[in-house]
Amino acid sequence: MSETGPVSADRPRVLVVDDASLVRMYYRGTLERAGFAVDEALNGIEALERVLTSTYDLLIVDVNMPKMDGFSFLRALRSREPTLRSIPVLMTSTESSEGDRESARAAGANFYLVKPLSEDVLVAHAKALAGRRP
Template identity: 45%
Template sequence: MRLCTRNEVKRVNPSVLIVDDSAAVRGFHGSILRNVGFEVEEAANGYEALEKYLAKKFDLLLVDVNMPKMHGYELIRQIREQELHGFVPVIVISTESGENDYLEAFRVGANLYLEKPVDPICLQLSAKMLTGIR
């Protein structure tokens, strides 16, 4: 039996689903994460994100709070109830900055809360930390 060497092991880039009703924000966050090796998919609202989550395993979710059709907190709550593909880390990225916003995000299952506008380096480091990539 032959073992694979380190150079023969194919690396798979971690996948992230970016959920925000603003195409500009999705593009900005996607660009930041593509620069450090993430495969990026986007959803414009919570319903679209839930459909994508049910169809595919993601390594990370970035979720806005205030969106049409399904609020970000409701999306996280439903994902945590399903845990269809096992545990997936969730970063909430929002303009909301009150203590109650943070508490609600963590209550429904978010792992991290970042305020917009997000610092690109902070987003990259947070995403890498939560997905375990170097």
């Protein structure tokens, strides 16, 4: 069961990892309207715990968070068993330099987007990376 109730097997599951409650709320609402089941984590440590106990089709991960940032979380995730290494990751940040994009790729992100994200951009990338049509 997700935080919003039972999850249908045909709904792609997304974990949104961001320390900003307004960002999580915006992503949740947008993705749920698009047919995704959404869980949330406040930082990389909480996200790692969730990923180790649940199955996700996509992770949307912020870079700058307390306790464990997005890069550290992603490196920890990608160093684990193959099933965790293969989960698609969309990394987001307000940082827009090419160095930030390179750091995201080096950590194992599949794609990097600069915030703020429009609903259309968020849903299009989520659908493409989850590999399913919600």
